[in-house]
Amino acid sequence: MPETPATAGTTTPPAGTAASSSSPSWAGQLRLTVAERTGRSYAARQYHEGALRVLRPHYLDRSGQVTYTVINPGGAYFGADAYLLDVAVDRDASLALTTQSATKVYRTPQGPASQEMTVRLGPGSVLEYVPDQLIVYRGGSYIQRTRVDMDPTASLVLAEIVTPGWSPSGESFAYDELRMRTEVRVTPPRPEPPEAEASAGAAEPTDGPREGDTPTSSDHDPAARPRRLVVDQLRIRPGAHGDMTGVGFMEGFSHTGQLVIADARLTDEVYEGLTELVDTSTTHSGITRAGVGEPYGVRCVCVRSLAHSTEDIAALHRAVVNLLRQRWRAQPPLRLRKY
Amino acid sequence: MTDPSLSGILGLMQLTDSALPTGAFSHSMGFETYMAAEQLEDEASFAAWLEMFVDQQLTYTDTLAIRLVYAATDFERIEDLDELVTAQALPRQIRESGMTMGRRLLSIGARSYPGEWVRRYQQGVAEERMHGHQATVWGVLARGLDVPEDTAVASHVYATVISLTQNAVRGIPLGQNTGQAVIREAQDWVDRAVVTSRELVAQGIAEEVLGAVAPGLEIAQMNHERQRARLFMS
Numbered sequence: 001m002p003e004t005p006a007t008a009g010t011t012t013p014p015a016g017t018a019a020s021s022s023s024p025s026w027a028g029q030l031r032l033t034v035a036e037r038t039g040r041s042y043a044a045r046q047y048h049e050g051a052l053r054v055l056r057p058h059y060l061d062r063s064g065q066v067t068y069t070v071i072n073p074g075g076a077y078f079g080a081d082a083y084l085l086d087v088a089v090d091r092d093a094s095l096a097l098t099t100q101s102a103t104k105v106y107r108t109p110q111g112p113a114s115q116e117m118t119v120r121l122g123p124g125s126v127l128e129y130v131p132d133q134l135i136v137y138r139g140g141s142y143i144q145r146t147r148v149d150m151d152p153t154a155s156l157v158l159a160e161i162v163t164p165g166w167s168p169s170g171e172s173f174a175y176d177e178l179r180m181r182t183e184v185r186v187t188p189p190r191p192e193p194p195e196a197e198a199s200a201g202a203a204e205p206t207d208g209p210r211e212g213d214t215p216t217s218s219d220h221d222p223a224a225r226p227r228r229l230v231v232d233q234l235r236i237r238p239g240a241h242g243d244m245t246g247v248g249f250m251e252g253f254s255h256t257g258q259l260v261i262a263d264a265r266l267t268d269e270v271y272e273g274l275t276e277l278v279d280t281s282t283t284h285s286g287i288t289r290a291g292v293g294e295p296y297g298v299r300c301v302c303v304r305s306l307a308h309s310t311e312d313i314a315a316l317h318r319a320v321v322n323l324l325r326q327r328w329r330a331q332p333p334l335r336l337r338k339y
Numbered sequence: 340m341t342d343p344s345l346s347g348i349l350g351l352m353q354l355t356d357s358a359l360p361t362g363a364f365s366h367s368m369g370f371e372t373y374m375a376a377e378q379l380e381d382e383a384s385f386a387a388w389l390e391m392f393v394d395q396q397l398t399y400t401d402t403l404a405i406r407l408v409y410a411a412t413d414f415e416r417i418e419d420l421d422e423l424v425t426a427q428a429l430p431r432q433i434r435e436s437g438m439t440m441g442r443r444l445l446s447i448g449a450r451s452y453p454g455e456w457v458r459r460y461q462q463g464v465a466e467e468r469m470h471g472h473q474a475t476v477w478g479v480l481a482r483g484l485d486v487p488e489d490t491a492v493a494s495h496v497y498a499t500v501i502s503l504t505q506n507a508v509r510g511i512p513l514g515q516n517t518g519q520a521v522i523r524e525a526q527d528w529v530d531r532a533v534v535t536s537r538e539l540v541a542q543g544i545a546e547e548v549l550g551a552v553a554p555g556l557e558i559a560q561m562n563h564e565r566q567r568a569r570l571f572m573s
Contacts, residue, residue, distance in 0.1 A: 235548055
């Protein structure tokens with residue numbers, strides 16, 4: 001199927017619809033492929049269905065980075081509903097992905113609500129994923145699975161915040177279960193494309209979420225397989241922990257945050273800068289060099305936070321994102337305008 | 340040996356003995372951070388910490404890794420599990436302690452109880468394709484010794500509990516008798532780890548939840564890296 005740049009709001013079936021027709025029925029799905037042309041990133045493909053869509057893209061600075069805002073017209077995730085976010089950022093493209101408001105999960109007597117997010121990052125690409133906080137209401141269960149496959153020269157930041165939920169009586173942690181799992185893999189280095197045009201899509205396996213997708217280059221060299229960089233997990237079952245606000249668990253705090261950074265340029269100097277931000281923040285946080293070895297040269301840093309408010313964690317996450325933008329791309333701070 | 344099952348038991352006793360030179364005596368797995376904050380000062384506070392550690396960390400990492408090793412049908416799966424259990428350990432010192440202790444266990448185990456998978460594991464570590472995490476190494480050795488799965492899980496958790504308690508006796512410090520009382524109390528938590536991990540396998544989510552460690556504990560383990568005065572390496 002020829003590649004036709006989609007404009008915001010149009011519903012274009014994704015190329016290779018076979019993958020999507022065989023997938024489970026999604027309560028909402030959003031598929032977005034961002035490519036780059038003459039320094040400007042744009043949606044080369046965009047498809048949405050059901051209770052997920054994106055607002056018109058924004059260019060918040062002069063870097064050419066495109067910002068997309070995911071919205072959920074239904075207002076919340078409901079029981080047994082599954083949502084899919086499939087995001088590809090092609091060679092040298094840059095995407096900031098956020099949400100319009102907090103992700104809310106209401107009572108889920110039919111079974112947990114779930115979000116599957118699959119991300120593919122091409123050479124030289126950038127993804128900053130900075131959604132609003134997650135709120136799981138009384139009697140709600142939520143499972144989130146995120147899988148990132150990145151080129152060794154790509155740059156990834158994932159920043160998430162979880163609130164203690166909400167119940168009519170004002171009681172915290174009244175939800176049933178929350179599970180968030182993020183796995184990042186690094187794909188073997190890919191050679192430069194023979195022609196510039198080739199990067200528009202043909203070189204990218206962008207159709208549908210396929211577990212175990214492997215670049216064809218690894219067919220010849222058994223050692224050049226995608227390698228797991230890091231697995232970040234959060235599982236909270238308020239009923240099962242006894243006093244879950246206590247030692248080891250929430251340590252008396254109410255909100256938790258997680259930040260995963262994967263980039264080959266995470267030098268000691270950058271790490272020191274990040275450590276200072278963690279130390280001066282109003283959160284109770286830890287920072288560490290995470291990840292297994294340095295697959296294909298990619299390094300990983302994780303920050304885990306506890307705090308008394310969403311804003312305390314969001315402020316730290318913003319500071320981290322902005323330091324990396326300045327250091328790696330001389331890009332101004334991320335200023336998300338919410339509508 | 341006259342009783343064939345005895346050889347497995349003796350092998351298990353050797354490899355889970357707290358005197359096995361894996362370096363377990365130099366790891367607090369995060370309790371030193373709580374010690375420095377003066378949160379661990381007596382039997383009750385240390386026992387509460389250790390119970391949390393067994394419930395929140397060991398149950399969701401090592402026990403699941405051991406069970407998944409038992410379910411493995413080929414060595415490629417062992418390679419995958421070794422990578423998974425290492426990748427989920429976010430705090431650097433926790434990841435490194437798992438590898439340091441695991442590699443020593445592997446080299447001792449390979450000499451005493453050689454087998455095809457043990458040999459391939461050693462080769463994988465030597466070629467830097469594998470990491471040698473303690474839980475997956477123990478799973479492979481225990482399988483080779485025909486140790487029943489639940490026993491392999493329980494003995495690993497119990498060995499970790501005993502080393503950590505001995506370290507607390509020296510570090511906090513606690514009395515020797517206090518340490519023994521905690522170890523006795525911990526037998527119930529070991530049993531719970533066996534039951535919970537078995538249920539997670541039965542629910543089919545063992546691999547998916549492997550690594551779901553409590554956030555406060557992870558932060559303490561991360562912050563240990565930058566603590567000024569340290570008795571322990573983690």
